[in-house]
Amino acid sequence: MQSFNFKCPTEIVFGKGAEEHIAEKIKAYGKSRVFIVYGGGSVIETGLLPRIESQLTAAGLSLQVRGGVKPNPRLAWVRGAINDAMIFKADFILAVGGGSVIDSAKAVAHGVANPGVDIWDFWSGKVKLEKTTAIGAVLTLAAAGSETSDSAVLTNEETGKKSGLNTDLNRPTLAFMNPELAFTAPKRQVFCGIADILMHTMERYFTTDPAPNDMTDLIAEGLMKNVIKHSRTLLHDPKNYDAMSEIMWCGSLSHNNLTGLGRAKDFACHKLGHELSGRFDVTHGASLTTVWGSWAGYVWQDNPERFAKFAEKVWDITEGTVEEKAQKGIEITIAYFKELDMPTNFTELGIGVQNKEMIEYLADMVTANGTKTVATFHPIDKETAMEIYNMANH
Numbered sequence: 001m002q003s004f005n006f007k008c009p010t011e012i013v014f015g016k017g018a019e020e021h022i023a024e025k026i027k028a029y030g031k032s033r034v035f036i037v038y039g040g041g042s043v044i045e046t047g048l049l050p051r052i053e054s055q056l057t058a059a060g061l062s063l064q065v066r067g068g069v070k071p072n073p074r075l076a077w078v079r080g081a082i083n084d085a086m087i088f089k090a091d092f093i094l095a096v097g098g099g100s101v102i103d104s105a106k107a108v109a110h111g112v113a114n115p116g117v118d119i120w121d122f123w124s125g126k127v128k129l130e131k132t133t134a135i136g137a138v139l140t141l142a143a144a145g146s147e148t149s150d151s152a153v154l155t156n157e158e159t160g161k162k163s164g165l166n167t168d169l170n171r172p173t174l175a176f177m178n179p180e181l182a183f184t185a186p187k188r189q190v191f192c193g194i195a196d197i198l199m200h201t202m203e204r205y206f207t208t209d210p211a212p213n214d215m216t217d218l219i220a221e222g223l224m225k226n227v228i229k230h231s232r233t234l235l236h237d238p239k240n241y242d243a244m245s246e247i248m249w250c251g252s253l254s255h256n257n258l259t260g261l262g263r264a265k266d267f268a269c270h271k272l273g274h275e276l277s278g279r280f281d282v283t284h285g286a287s288l289t290t291v292w293g294s295w296a297g298y299v300w301q302d303n304p305e306r307f308a309k310f311a312e313k314v315w316d317i318t319e320g321t322v323e324e325k326a327q328k329g330i331e332i333t334i335a336y337f338k339e340l341d342m343p344t345n346f347t348e349l350g351i352g353v354q355n356k357e358m359i360e361y362l363a364d365m366v367t368a369n370g371t372k373t374v375a376t377f378h379p380i381d382k383e384t385a386m387e388i389y390n391m392a393n394h
Contacts, residue, residue, distance in 0.1 A: 099144025
């Protein structure tokens with residue numbers, strides 16, 4: 001096996017009624033002033049947020065609430081929330097929602113712990129993050145895996161740049177995961193989330209490392225097969241508890257780094273997709289499926305054996321040459337995304353065919369105006385990014 005470091009300190013409360021233990025767990029960590037972050041009104045309409053507020057109040061905890069988080073979490077909202085949380089003197093930031101809400105809560109937690117530093121300085125790499133505030137997550141959508149991950153994204157509306165920050169300080173202290181809370185999410189959100197789970201795993205699975213760890217591969221392959229199986233159940237039975245619980249747990253495992261131990265991350269599709277989200281405000285999971293087929297079609301010949309293994313272990317494709325199996329694996333993955341009604345090109349994404357200037361703009365955003373490359377499986381420079389975008393531009 002190859003060497004690796006792994007740290008995942010998040011305490012997870014999983015199963016029916018998990019959210020009923022929020023107050024006792026926060027108190028166990030010695031916290032008393034809870035700043036709650038959420039998105040739209042669904043957590044109010046379902047009664048989840050009022051139940052959490054009542055629970056915290058009954059336990060003698062102080063709380064303040066701030067809603068309004070949007071998909072592709074926005075820098076301006078985070079800056080305002082940091083100010084409110086600091087005035088409140090919060091010592092615990094609690095996210096109630098999905099990945100965008102949790103990522104916003106992470107940013108608020110960092111801002112509260114670092115007064116005087118603009119939060120974007122951490123995301124742009126100008127300042128190194130060295131301390132934060134305790135974070136909790138009440139998950140309402142299986143998707144980003146942010147409830148246990150070391151990453152968080154923010155979108156700077158002024159520049160249109162969507163950037164990620166990776167640090168162990170992003171890992172929440174607590175995660176409350178009740179699969180039933182995901183039953184009220186719109187179908188589109190559920191399947192965008194499922195796409196994100198798969199992509200977090202594939203972005204780690206496709207590697208040029210000569211000897212990937214067998215156990216890591218088995219975990220990743222098993223996770224992908226499990227997600228595919230149970231996603232098909234949710235297509236016809238969206239409130240199937242067993243299927244949703246499997247998907248939700250896979251979401252956490254897909255992005256806490258367990259599925260990529262001992263090898264370099266790629267994340268080419270995330271880099272390409274982030275620029276689509278930043279420019280067109282499209283859903284994150286949809287941006288990933290839009291570019292995956294084009295990326296795979298462009299790079300598979302760098303390591304056809306890896307793509308063939310993916311086809312064999314995930315899709316049970318056993319006949320044909322290495323090249324034939326590799327290409328069949330790509331084809332069946334694209335077909336699966338379509339089965340979930342996920343986009344696989346720009347038109348299906350809803351942004352239409354783009355002109356040359358927009359393609360170049362997107363590629364510039366990926367590569368810092370052509371000054372850097374991204375990804376590891378096939379390093380992507382500006383020209384390569386334009387090629388991949390053009391392959392999806394129909």
